[in-house]
Amino acid sequence: MADLPRSVIACLHAGKLAFLAILVSGGIVLQILACALYNNWWPMLSAIMYVLLPMPLLFFAGSDTSSLLSESGNSWVDATKFLTGASSIGSIAIPAILKHAGVIGWGALAMELSSYFIFVLAIICYIQMNDDDGYSVKLSYGTSGFRADASILQSTMFRVGILAALRSLKTQSVIGLMITASHNKVSDNGVKIADPSGGMLTQEWEPFADAVANAPDSEQLVQLIGEFVKKENIPLEGSQSAEILLGRDTRPSGESLLEAAKQGISSVVGVVANDMGVLTTPQLHWMVRARNKGMKSSELDYFDQLSSSFRCLMDLIPQGSGINEMNDKLIVDGANGVGAEKLEILKRVLNGLDIDIRDSGKGGVLNEGVGADYVQKEKVAPYGFGPADVGLRCASLDGDADRLVYFSMLSNSNKKIDLVDGDKILSLFALFIKEQLSILNKDEDEKLNKYYKVRLGVVQTAYANGASTDYLKQLGLEVVFTPTGVKYLHEKAAGYDIGIYFEANGHGTILFSEQFLCWLEDRSNELSSTSEGSEQQKAALRLLAVSKLINQAVGDALSGLLLVEVTLQHMGWSIHKWSELYHDLPSRQLKVKVLDRTAVVTGNAETVVVRPPGIQEAINAETAKYSGGRCFIRPSGTEDVIRVYAEATTQEAADRLARSVARLVDQFLGFGCS
Ligand SMILES: CC(=O)N[C@H]1[C@@H](OP(=O)(O)O)O[C@H](CO)[C@@H](O)[C@@H]1O
Numbered sequence: 001m002a003d004l005p006r007s008v009i010a011c012l013h014a015g016k017l018a019f020l021a022i023l024v025s026g027g028i029v030l031q032i033l034a035c036a037l038y039n040n041w042w043p044m045l046s047a048i049m050y051v052l053l054p055m056p057l058l059f060f061a062g063s064d065t066s067s068l069l070s071e072s073g074n075s076w077v078d079a080t081k082f083l084t085g086a087s088s089i090g091s092i093a094i095p096a097i098l099k100h101a102g103v104i105g106w107g108a109l110a111m112e113l114s115s116y117f118i119f120v121l122a123i124i125c126y127i128q129m130n131d132d133d134g135y136s137v138k139l140s141y142g143t144s145g146f147r148a149d150a151s152i153l154q155s156t157m158f159r160v161g162i163l164a165a166l167r168s169l170k171t172q173s174v175i176g177l178m179i180t181a182s183h184n185k186v187s188d189n190g191v192k193i194a195d196p197s198g199g200m201l202t203q204e205w206e207p208f209a210d211a212v213a214n215a216p217d218s219e220q221l222v223q224l225i226g227e228f229v230k231k232e233n234i235p236l237e238g239s240q241s242a243e244i245l246l247g248r249d250t251r252p253s254g255e256s257l258l259e260a261a262k263q264g265i266s267s268v269v270g271v272v273a274n275d276m277g278v279l280t281t282p283q284l285h286w287m288v289r290a291r292n293k294g295m296k297s298s299e300l301d302y303f304d305q306l307s308s309s310f311r312c313l314m315d316l317i318p319q320g321s322g323i324n325e326m327n328d329k330l331i332v333d334g335a336n337g338v339g340a341e342k343l344e345i346l347k348r349v350l351n352g353l354d355i356d357i358r359d360s361g362k363g364g365v366l367n368e369g370v371g372a373d374y375v376q377k378e379k380v381a382p383y384g385f386g387p388a389d390v391g392l393r394c395a396s397l398d399g400d401a402d403r404l405v406y407f408s409m410l411s412n413s414n415k416k417i418d419l420v421d422g423d424k425i426l427s428l429f430a431l432f433i434k435e436q437l438s439i440l441n442k443d444e445d446e447k448l449n450k451y452y453k454v455r456l457g458v459v460q461t462a463y464a465n466g467a468s469t470d471y472l473k474q475l476g477l478e479v480v481f482t483p484t485g486v487k488y489l490h491e492k493a494a495g496y497d498i499g500i501y502f503e504a505n506g507h508g509t510i511l512f513s514e515q516f517l518c519w520l521e522d523r524s525n526e527l528s529s530t531s532e533g534s535e536q537q538k539a540a541l542r543l544l545a546v547s548k549l550i551n552q553a554v555g556d557a558l559s560g561l562l563l564v565e566v567t568l569q570h571m572g573w574s575i576h577k578w579s580e581l582y583h584d585l586p587s588r589q590l591k592v593k594v595l596d597r598t599a600v601v602t603g604n605a606e607t608v609v610v611r612p613p614g615i616q617e618a619i620n621a622e623t624a625k626y627s628g629g630r631c632f633i634r635p636s637g638t639e640d641v642i643r644v645y646a647e648a649t650t651q652e653a654a655d656r657l658a659r660s661v662a663r664l665v666d667q668f669l670g671f672g673c674s
């Protein structure tokens with residue numbers, strides 16, 4: 001359907017609506033006939049049930065049918081769901097009872113039941129229409145590019161291809177275009193652009209990206225592009241050449257969407273599309289960065305860089321470290337996606353890392369019961385892990401391998417895990433970096449003027465567990481907060497000599513400033529001639545190796561995994577020792593569906609609600625009832641919901657706090673609001 005012109009889609013849309021109208025009128029006619037033909041109006045009792053039947057759809061669910069089955073944390077919504085169930089049963093029970101009592105005959109009963117099934121069919125068709133309806137979907141570039149059901153993205157890909165070409169002409173640099181929907185279900189897909197630095201598309205171009213994706217027809221699209229090209233002064237006359245690197249994950253829809261993006265790119269004179277094949281998102285970002293820096297940039301170069309810096313760090317592990325036998329093996333859940341495929345290659349290149357790769361895509365479905373997002377949100381082991389894995393060190397990648405979490409399965413409990421999330425990965429890295437810096441910058445060096453006052457910063461979001469923030473502050477680290485979304489964290493971390501950022505969900509990396517790396521190179525060379533083999537020289541080499549191992553463009557599950565592995569070995573820690581760094585405060589996340597999520601405006605890195613007035617005071621009053629309680633709400637950037645996050649000293653208290661704040665959200669903004 002997405003291949004068709006929008007006018008044709010509009011016609012089909014109108015046709016579907018007509019079909020729906022015929023169904024509903026057919027149901028009504030049958031209902032009336034069941035009474036009028038026999039001059040007996042008792043069957044009209046079922047009509048009351050029919051009025052109740054679609055209530056949850058009309059007042060609550062809209063086009064989001066999943067919410068009909070999921071837990072909502074909202075009693076009003078649950079009540080409407082109950083009404084649907086009750087009225088559905090009532091619609092069959094009433095005519096059946098009337099027949100049984102001899103009030104109506106077989107004919108009226110048959111017509112009543114047929115009319116019921118026609119209404120149910122109409123509701124199912126309505127839901128289906130909303131689900132596949134690309135025509136009415138408004139796309140937003142959001143925090144992670146455009147994402148939607150793959151079937152409606154064909155024209156979006158073409159348009160984003162044009163956008164990438166314009167960006168490349170404007171910046172006179174290589175730009176990346178990645179086709180992925182990360183941890184979303186396999187039927188979804190998406191697209192994001194990598195800027196010349198290898199980072200996310202500049203926020204300044206996001207409004208244009210939204211406008212391009214949502215332009216109602218080709219005329220308006222052409223006009224929009226014309227105006228933008230003029231405003232940005234983009235050379236379109238073919239005098240400049242430009243190049244886009246394209247990558248895609250393993251989704252079946254990726255191939256045809258990639259073709260659409262290529263066509264979009266080629267429609268701009270002078271711009272070349274270079275298909276890099278199936279890649280992880282961080283691989284593509286790495287390649288774009290490398291190309292623009294004039295460095296080696298093939299996939300082989302990526303693996304070479306990772307493996308050589310990993311080996312370097314392994315060789316620098318102090319004597320006597322090393323974890324016990326049982327923990328030697330690492331088991332990785334590849335989310336049935338591209339990460340598993342690439343980790344297999346890394347494993348061969350590294351030849352020595354004992355990794356057992358599960359959920360590698362042979363047989364399983366991408367992200368279904370597997371992957372970092374599932375493991376972090378559900379706090380259970382992924383499919384393919386069982387009692388034999390209890391206590392072992394396990395890790396999970398997400399669908400495009402830019403998120404990483406670790407876990408270990410708990411004994412005698414049904415798939416329950418001890419989760420080692422992004423906050424703990426951050427803490428491990430921060431400890432290691434801090435240790436190396438203090439070895440490097442010995443006190444005497446200050447007197448010798450060889451001291452570089454390194455600005456080391458740690459960046460988190462409000463979703464970071466409070467215990468992790470306390471722990472990092474206790475280490476004497478500077479901890480700063482940004483709104484949710486990697487682009488914000490990345491930007492903040494780039495302001496330090498060494499900036500470490502992680503979202504609790506496992507997306508993050510360590511950024512090194514050019515200035516610090518220059519100094520470090522010089523210092524390392526100096527130390528190798530003056531004090532070869534010294535602890536100081538080793539610390540300098542370790543930091544240099546970390547800067548090469550860890551992806552400088554975006555969070556990368558594969559390079560992150562290698563750094564975790566070598567750091568654990570360096571420390572001589574098992575996953576359990578690592579997990580014991582601090583104990584997470586019990587927390588709960590809920591989603592609340594509201595009339596308009598944009599009505600919530602937050603401030604102070606999303607921890608305070610500025611609008612609507614009064615709600616923050618109400619949240620504060622609720623939170624104050626719980627000792628050690630913390631709670632905030634924010635509109636999601638990727639789903640049509642308000643997210644509620646609560647922390648407290650017990651799980652029960654965190655659950656209660658989250659539920660009561662979810663009720664407040666409903667009172668202020670939901671369907672029960674005044
Ligand atoms: C609580 C949470 O995990 N939020 C996620 C989610 O954003 P929302 O704006 O909360 O929908 O998706 C983002 C993109 O993947 C990710 O950066 C972020 O951390």
Ligand SMILES: [Mg+2]
Pocket residue numbers: 182183398399400401402403
């Ligand atoms: Mg991802």
